[in-house]
Amino acid sequence: MSRLYLLVEGQTEEAFVNELLVPYYASQGLYLIPIIVSTSSGHKGGIVSYAKIKPQIEKLCKQDTGAHVSTLFDLYALPADFPGKALDGYPSSGSGHQKAEFLEAALAQEVNQRTFIPNLMVHEFEALLFVRVEAFAEWTDDDRVLGPLVAVSMTTAPEDINDSPQTAPSKRILAAVPGYQKTVHGPLIACDIGLDAMRRACPHFAAWLGKIEQLLS
Known part of the structure; x- marks a missing residue:
């Protein structure tokens, strides 16, 4: 069975993964483990700054080299220090899909781990x-x-x-x-x-599902 750690923004996303994604993919041989981001000692949930979540992503990538790691973060209200937001090429007037793809690419480059699959929810x-x-x-x-x-x-x-x-x-x-x-x-x-309905109506979300489903092959 393949393993995928999901660093999620809060309790809502954790419940969404546990109640919908986990049973759907477990039957196919992909085990998803949601983990809520830590914002400070004793507190979880919310993306306060990228500086706080970067070590958490890196730790997950390195602690289980046989697994993959992905994220469920909202594009909406991402902090200013998130990789790619300050770059000249950031498509600030583009669509949510364009913004998410740009930031996901910047995040992948920043983390630089073979097992990492960046993902942002458009817009939340x-x-x-x-x-x-x-x-x-x-x-x-x-x-x-x-x-x-x-x-x-x-x-x-x-x-x-x-x-x-x-x-x-x-x-x-x-x-x-x-x-x-x-x-x-x-x-x-x-x-x-x-x-299935979400996949049909939300192409960016569907593309991410396609990426994690490649872990089954």
Whole structure:
């Protein structure tokens, strides 16, 4: 069985991996182990600075040379010191996919480990939930509040929903469904939507799945 350590941004991503990705890939012979990033002594979750997570990536790559390592970090609100963000070639006016690919390449070069597979979520985990916003209906007493989410999902692909502090996927969800609890509802809704639907609607996410699936060959 192949092993893949996933350094994830927080509890939501950890639950998403454990509840959806782990059982899906375990049956195929790929064992995923999510690990939440440490931000300081005794605290976990969130990408405060790249300087804090670089040693964690390197440690994972070196402690189990028979395994691979990847990441589940949000493109949204990445710190300024993340590899590639300060380079002249960074496509600041490009699409989320273009930004993520550029930063992933810079991260791969920075880490420089054969077993490392960089990955950024475009623009954040909640984009996956826009694949089928009707899945939120179970968590609200009035389906009409989902109107804004339905509207944007009809005109914009999930990974193209922009990343401003007001209109990022998670901000839109909280505006429509104030009771949304990221760590509780997010993974459950993701499981309801299913990995196949996410793969069809989210090409950047699908490309990453394709990369880790190559470990099965």
